[in-house]
Amino acid sequence: MLDDQALMWALNSTPVVDGRRQDLWRDDAEVDRWAREHGGSGGGLGDGLADAERRWLRAARDALQVVESGEPGESGLRRVLAGVRKVPQPGVSGIEWHVEMEPERRLAVELVLAWADVKERMPGRLRPCENRECRLFLLDRSRANTARWCSMKTCGNRLKARRHQARTRETP
Numbered sequence: 001m002l003d004d005q006a007l008m009w010a011l012n013s014t015p016v017v018d019g020r021r022q023d024l025w026r027d028d029a030e031v032d033r034w035a036r037e038h039g040g041s042g043g044g045l046g047d048g049l050a051d052a053e054r055r056w057l058r059a060a061r062d063a064l065q066v067v068e069s070g071e072p073g074e075s076g077l078r079r080v081l082a083g084v085r086k087v088p089q090p091g092v093s094g095i096e097w098h099v100e101m102e103p104e105r106r107l108a109v110e111l112v113l114a115w116a117d118v119k120e121r122m123p124g125r126l127r128p129c130e131n132r133e134c135r136l137f138l139l140d141r142s143r144a145n146t147a148r149w150c151s152m153k154t155c156g157n158r159l160k161a162r163r164h165q166a167r168t169r170e171t172p
């Protein structure tokens, strides 16, 4: 199972830099690095399959971003999960559940499963940054669950400064 950090890294792979949305995963080497760090092949599956692994990962990430932005993205998720089966395998200590799918799709499916796991373990904790010009997501682990920005340092301070400016402008 991918950890929360792996999920957040994937969700936050399209940051806004200088006012423009960048896609770090457009770069094959960048997707491959993420894949290798999280148990994928990262280009090691051979030519056609390596491309397929990247395509599945991008598709899974895109669909998760859409859903987390509050828009309907279920069809994207459905495509990634289509035909995936959970199969029981008996062993000495009982039954183990194995998720079955093609090797090139495995990591993308694990990404969606990691997201589903966060939604179940930490309901309402994963959300987009409140700065509408920011494309990052945050996972709020605070007790109060009141975090609004991906980072206080960047978006938090920027919005506070802007609000302050707006207030001083309104003052005659």
Ligand SMILES: [Zn+2]
Pocket (backbone or CB within 6 Å): 129, 130, 131, 134, 135, 136, 149, 150, 151, 155
């Ligand atoms: Zn932000």
